[in-house]
Amino acid sequence: MSITTRAAVIESGGAPFTLSEVVLDDPGPHEAVVRLVAAGLCHTDLGVASGGLPFPLPGVLGHEGAGVVESVGSAVTGVAPGDHVVLSFTSCGECRNCHGGHPAYCATWLPMNLIGGRRADGTxxxxxxxxxxxxxxxxxxxxxxxxxxxxxxxxKVDPRVPLTSIAPLGCGVQTGVGAVWNVLKPTTGSAVVVLGAGAVGLSAVMAAALTPATTIIAVDRVAERLELAQELGATHVVDTGEVALGEAIAEITGGQGADGIVETTGSTAVLRQGVDALGARGTLVVVGAPPFGTEVSLDVNGLLGGKRIVGLTLGDSETQTFIPALVELVKAGRLPLDRLIATYAFADIDQAVQDMTSGKTIKPVLTF
Structure with a gap:
């Protein structure tokens, strides 16, 4: 039987969210109906809502959901009605990367998650x-x-942890944490730089604080965000409104340069400065996504010192093991996500968008 529910619909690119009654299709064998308790708002939602990606509109976005399972399809085995769940990206489960533990690089990732707007079978x-x-x-x-x-x-997650506090794990937090843990893997005494102190960047700062990196540099132009970064584990902060990035990193690292950099801003100018600020054998992880087709120029001879530039989707996480571990850290107070979150009633989604766009709120979470 089909279910009628209320959703925030984007009618066309650039239009606001409007609450509207919609009908959910009957669950397929590998689907479940989830009653949402909370949903994070992410820049990817805003990018699609603006018409910047070829997602079919009118449509319903949202990809940091958390809620309670109400019913499951005939073939679902991992969860049962009543289970608490965090919702993350999907994948085919059959391709080489899915089998290899890298579902974020699934062969069908783009149509299944970001631009298709339909199930794999087109329905x-x-x-x-x-x-x-x-x-x-x-x-x-x-x-x-x-x-x-x-x-x-x-x-499936621990039901003792409030869903509002862990909704952002599905995308933004997992991305920032995974950039550090799954790609940079800082070794003892290394210097990690995080470019941009938004939700993803601050998640990377918190993740770096749980590694043997001894220098953790947060970079932004907003003083309040840099203060928060220090409270979350940054050992140094750089305000690029006041000082040149390359000079600041050289000074902090004693001329060595950065061992690892997480680029979350999506600015090609910042990306280029980051690559230039890497030390020998350093790695820069590209997380921030500019518009499709954007290119960046690099100093080729500068790369010959063993520099690596790695693109990243969703932290390169295997969600079934990664997200429950993050939930444990939130529960223990070791990943203080509450410092990033401000909650909004679902009906106030446009206010949440405004506060996120203006920078007033780092990570809005809608509550139902």
């Missing part, structure tokens, strides 16, 4: 007045009171 998960809407966003479309969720987007 729609959400409709309104009999017309299909863009849905299946990251296998979830969680800007709704109920969501039809792909089995591989579901991660």
């Amino acid at each position: 729609s998960t959400i409709s309104r007045d009999g017309e299909p809407l863009g849905g299946h966003f990251f296998g979830q479309s969680s800007f709704a009171e109920r969501a039809l969720v792909d089995e591989r987007s579901l991660v």
Whole structure:
């Protein structure tokens, strides 16, 4: 039987979110119906809502959902009704990268998560007045009171941890943490630089503080965010409104340069400065996504000192093991996500968007 629910619909690129009654399709064998308790708002949602990506609109976005399973399809084995779940990206489970533990690099990742708006078989998960809407966003479309969720987007979590406090784990936090733990893997005494102190960048700072890196440099232009970065584990901060990035990193590292850099801003100018600030055999992880087709120029001879530039999707995480571990750290107070989160009632989604765009709120979480 189909379920009617209330969702935040983007009618066309650049339009605000409007609350609207929608109908969820019947769950397939590998899907579940989840009652949302909380959903994080991420820059990727805003990028798609602005019309910057070829996602079919009108549509329902949202990809940092957290809630309670209401019903499951006939083939679902990992969760049962009543389970608490964090929703993350989906993947095919069959390709080489999925089998290798790298589902963020699934062969079908783009259409299944970001731009397809449909299930893999082309059918729609959400409709309104009999017309299909863009849905299946990251296998979830969680800007709704109920969501039809792909089995591989579901991660069962400890029910003792409030869902509002862990909703952002599905995308932003996992991305920042994974950049540090899964790619940079800082060794004893290394210097890690985080470019941009938004939700992803501050997650990377918290992650770096849980490694043997001894120098953790947060870079931004907003004084309050740099203060927060220090409270979350940064040993140094750089305000690029006042000092040149390269000079600051050279001074802090005693001329060695950075061992690892996480670039979250999506600015090609910042990316280039970051690559130049790497030390020998240093690695820069590209997390921030500028518009499709954006290019950056690099000093080729500068790369010959063993520098590496690595692109990253969703922290290169295997969600079923990674997210429950992050939940444990939140529960123990070792990953203080609450410092980033401000909550908003679902009906106030446009206010949350405004506060995120203006920089007033680092990570808005909608509550249902």
